[in-house]
Amino acid sequence: MLRRTLFCFYIFLVCLFNSYSYEQVSDSSRLVFEINRARALYYSNPDSSLYYSRHVIERSIELNLVGLEAWGHKFKGIYHQLKQQNDSALSEFEIATKLFGQSGNILEQANNQLSKAQMFLQLGRFDESLQSNFAALEVYDSMGDKRYMDRVYNNIGQVYSLTEDHLEALPYFHKSLSINLERGDTTNLLYGYANLVSLHAYLNNKDSVQYYAGLARKLFAKTSIYILEGNIEVAVANTMKSQGEFNKALKGYEKAINAYEKIDAKSGLAHANYNYGVLQDTLGRTSIAKAFYLKAIDYSIQSSMLEIHKLATHKLKFIYSGEGDYRKAFEVSLINDTLNDQFLDQKKQESLTELQVSFDLREKENLINLQNVELERQEATIERDQVLIVGLVVVLCLGITLLLIIRSQMRRKQLLIEKEAEIQVREAEINAVINSQEKERNRFARDLHDGFGQLISVLKLNLSQLNEYSSKDLEKRQEVFKNGESVINEMYTELRNICFDLMPQTLMKKGISAALKELGERINKSTQVACEVLIFDNNKRLYEIEEISLFRITQEWVNNVLKYANADAITIQLTRESNELTLTIEDNGIGFNTDQFYNGKGNGWKNIQTRLNLINGEFDLDSRAGIKGTMVTVNLITQEEIIPANTDKEMTTN
Numbered sequence: 001m002l003r004r005t006l007f008c009f010y011i012f013l014v015c016l017f018n019s020y021s022y023e024q025v026s027d028s029s030r031l032v033f034e035i036n037r038a039r040a041l042y043y044s045n046p047d048s049s050l051y052y053s054r055h056v057i058e059r060s061i062e063l064n065l066v067g068l069e070a071w072g073h074k075f076k077g078i079y080h081q082l083k084q085q086n087d088s089a090l091s092e093f094e095i096a097t098k099l100f101g102q103s104g105n106i107l108e109q110a111n112n113q114l115s116k117a118q119m120f121l122q123l124g125r126f127d128e129s130l131q132s133n134f135a136a137l138e139v140y141d142s143m144g145d146k147r148y149m150d151r152v153y154n155n156i157g158q159v160y161s162l163t164e165d166h167l168e169a170l171p172y173f174h175k176s177l178s179i180n181l182e183r184g185d186t187t188n189l190l191y192g193y194a195n196l197v198s199l200h201a202y203l204n205n206k207d208s209v210q211y212y213a214g215l216a217r218k219l220f221a222k223t224s225i226y227i228l229e230g231n232i233e234v235a236v237a238n239t240m241k242s243q244g245e246f247n248k249a250l251k252g253y254e255k256a257i258n259a260y261e262k263i264d265a266k267s268g269l270a271h272a273n274y275n276y277g278v279l280q281d282t283l284g285r286t287s288i289a290k291a292f293y294l295k296a297i298d299y300s301i302q303s304s305m306l307e308i309h310k311l312a313t314h315k316l317k318f319i320y321s322g323e324g325d326y327r328k329a330f331e332v333s334l335i336n337d338t339l340n341d342q343f344l345d346q347k348k349q350e351s352l353t354e355l356q357v358s359f360d361l362r363e364k365e366n367l368i369n370l371q372n373v374e375l376e377r378q379e380a381t382i383e384r385d386q387v388l389i390v391g392l393v394v395v396l397c398l399g400i401t402l403l404l405i406i407r408s409q410m411r412r413k414q415l416l417i418e419k420e421a422e423i424q425v426r427e428a429e430i431n432a433v434i435n436s437q438e439k440e441r442n443r444f445a446r447d448l449h450d451g452f453g454q455l456i457s458v459l460k461l462n463l464s465q466l467n468e469y470s471s472k473d474l475e476k477r478q479e480v481f482k483n484g485e486s487v488i489n490e491m492y493t494e495l496r497n498i499c500f501d502l503m504p505q506t507l508m509k510k511g512i513s514a515a516l517k518e519l520g521e522r523i524n525k526s527t528q529v530a531c532e533v534l535i536f537d538n539n540k541r542l543y544e545i546e547e548i549s550l551f552r553i554t555q556e557w558v559n560n561v562l563k564y565a566n567a568d569a570i571t572i573q574l575t576r577e578s579n580e581l582t583l584t585i586e587d588n589g590i591g592f593n594t595d596q597f598y599n600g601k602g603n604g605w606k607n608i609q610t611r612l613n614l615i616n617g618e619f620d621l622d623s624r625a626g627i628k629g630t631m632v633t634v635n636l637i638t639q640e641e642i643i644p645a646n647t648d649k650e651m652t653t654n
Contacts, residue, residue: 031056031068036635037620038075040582042082044573050079070099074112081119084265090119110139114148117155126159133159147578150179150188157195166202173199190219194228201235209239230259230268234275241279249279270299270308281315290319310339504551512547513537516554516572523570529562530569537576542638549611550574550583550634556607557585557632565589565630576638583634591623591630 034052042049053076060069077092093115100109113136120129133155140148157172177192193216200208213236220229237252253276260268277292293312300308313336320329507515513535520533541547554572561567567589575582598605598621612619615636623630 027059027063028065031059033620035071036618040633040635042075042078046079046082049075066099067103067105070096070103077115086119086122090116093119106139110136111148114151121155121158126163129159150176161199166199169199186219186222190216190223190225190228194232197232197235201239204242206239206243209236226259226262227265230256234272246279246283266299266303267305270296270303270305274308274312286319306339310336507547507551511541512550513574515551516574520572529567532571534573537574546615549615553608553611553634554585556604560604561587561589579638581636581638585632588629591625591627593625594621594623
C-alpha cells in the first residue's frame with residue numbers, strides 16, 4: 001500500500017510539472033486552430049473537417065486535454081450526422097457530452113444533449129429523445145441562455161409529431177418558428193416551415209400546407225438544403241393527392257425527386273418514387289407506375305428500408321398479373337412474402353431486445369449489491385492505512401511547495417521571453433505599417449503623376465487648338481470638344497480607380513458584402529482571372545474597424561494571388577452564423593511552402609497580422625508546394641448584437 005501511494009505521488013509530480021511545459025501550450029494552441037478549421041469546413045468540405053476532428057482527438061488524448069477532446073468528438077459527430085450515419089453520430093455525441101461534463105463546460109454539455117436528442121429522434125427512440133431535450137432545457141433555464149431554445153422546442157415538437165400526437169406538437173413548432181423569425185435565421189426558419197408543412201399534411205389542412213410550403217420555397221435558393229426541399233414537396237404532393245388534385249401532386253413528387261437526387265438521399269428517393277408510382281397506378285398508367293416502383297425498390301435496398309421494399313413488391317405483383325406476365329408476378333409475390341416474414345421477425349427481434357435489456361438491468365443490480373459488499377471490506381482496509389496516509393500528506397505538501405517555487409521561477413522566465421517576443425512582434429508590425437504607408441504614398445503619387453499628369457497635358461494641348469479655329473469652323477471646334485470630353489472621361493475613370501484603392505465608397509455606404517462583390521467585378525473585368533464572390537450572411541453591418549480590416553486583408557491576399565500564384569480562378573466567400581463570421585479566399589494557382597509566407601522578408605504577413613490584431617481575428621493558411629490550390633481562412637467573433645456601421649460619416653482610411 002505504501003509503495004503504491006509513493007509511486008502515485010511520483011507520477012503526480014511528473015504530470016504536474018509537464019502540464020506547464022511550453023511544448024504543451026504550443027500543442028494546445030495548434031489544436032484550437034484545428035478545431036476552428038473543423039468548425040469552418042463541416043458544411044463546405046466535410047472530409048477535411050473529419051480529418052481535423054480525428055487529429056484533435058488523437059493529440060488531446062496524448063496530452064490529456066479533456067475539453068479539446070470533447071470538441072473533436074462533437075465535430076466528428078456532426079460529420080456523421082450530415083452523412084445520415086445516425087448510430088455513429090449518436091456515439092460521438094454521447095462521448096462529447098460526457099467529456100464536456102468532465103471539463104466543466106456545462107453549456108456545451110447541454111448543446112450535445114440537443115444533438116443526442118436529434119439522433120434519438122432519427123433512430124425512433126422517442127422517450128430518450130424527450131429526456132435529452134428536457135435535460136438541455138433545464139440547463140438553459142438555469143443559465144438564462146435562450147440562444148438554443150428554438151432547437152429544444154423544435155425537437156420536442158418532432159417527437160410528438162412522430163408519435164402521431166400532432167395537436168400537441170403544433171404549439172412547440174410555433175414557438176421555435178417565432179424565435180427564428182425574430183433572429184432572421186434563414187436555415188432554421190426553413191426547418192421550421194418544413195415541420196409545419198409535414199404536420200398540417202398529417203392533419204389534412206390543405207391551406208396551411210400550401211401557405212408554409214410557399215414561405216419555405218422562398219428560402220430554398222438561399223440555403224440549398226435539398227433534403228428539406230424534398231421532404232416539403234413530398235408532403236405537399238401527398239396533400240394534393242388526398243384532395244384529388246392529381247396534376248399538382250405529380251409535379252410535387254417530381255420536384256421532390258429532383259431535390260433528393262442532388263444529394264443522393266436514398267431513403268427520400270425510395271419514398272418519393274414509391275408515392276409517385278402509387279399516384280400513376282391510381283391514374284391507370286401502370287407502365288409508368290411499374291418503372292417508379294422498380295426505382296423505389298432499388299433505393300429501398302440501398303438504404304435498408306424494408307417497409308418500402310415490401311409495399312412496392314406488393315404493388316408490382318398486381319401490375320405483372322394484369323399484364324399477363326404471371327412468371328414475374330409469381331417471383332415478385334415470393335419476394336413480398338419473404339419481406340413480410342422478415343418484417344414480422346424484426347418485430348419479434350425488437351421484443352426480444354427489450355426482454356434482454358430488462359434481464360441485463362437485473363444482472364446489473366445484483367452486481368451492484370456484490371460491489372457494495374466489496375466496498376465495505378475495502379473501507380475497513382482504508383481505516384487501517386490512515387496513519388500512513390497522514391504521513392504521506394505531509395511529504396506531499398512539502399513536495400508541492402517545492403514544485404510551486406520551481407514553477408513560479410519557470411513562469412517568470414517564460415513571461416519574460418513572451419514579453420520580449422511581443423515587443424519584437426510589435427516593432428515588426430510598426431515597421432510593416434510604416435513601409436506599407438510609404439509604398440502606398442509612392443504608388444498614389446506615381447499614379448497621379450503618370451495618369452493625371454499625362455491626361456491633363458493632353459487636355460491642355462487639345463483645348464489650345466480652340467485658338468487656332470475661328471467661330472466659323474464649327475465642325476473642327478466640335479471635334480476638339482469631343483476629344484476633350486473623351487480625355488475628361490478617362491480622367492474620371494482614373495480618379496475612380498485611385499479612390500477605390502484609397503477607400504471604396506461601396507464599403508463606406510453599403511458595407512463589406514457589397515465591397516467584396518465590387519472587388520470581384522473589378523477583377524473579372526481583366527478577363528484573365530475569374531473571381532466568384534459568395535456571401536452568406538444576414539446583411540447586417542459590422543463595426544467600422546472590422547469591415548475595413550476584412551476588406552484590406554482580402555485586398556492584400558488577392559494582390560498576392562494575382563502577382564505570384566498564376567491562378568485563373570479565385571473564390572471569395574463570406575459566411576456568418578450567429579455571432580461568428582468566416583472569410584475564405586481560395587484560388588487554383590500553384591501552391592507554396594507556408595513557412596516562406598510567415599517568415600519571408602516581405603510585409604504581406606505583417607500587414608495582415610496587424611489587421612487581425614485590431615479585430616481579434618484568427619488566420620489560417622492551407623497550401624502545399626507542388627500541389628495546386630491555396631485557401632486562406634479568417635475567423636472573427638462579432639458582437640452579440642451587431643451595431644450598424646455609421647454611414648453618416650466617412651470611414652477612416654488606413
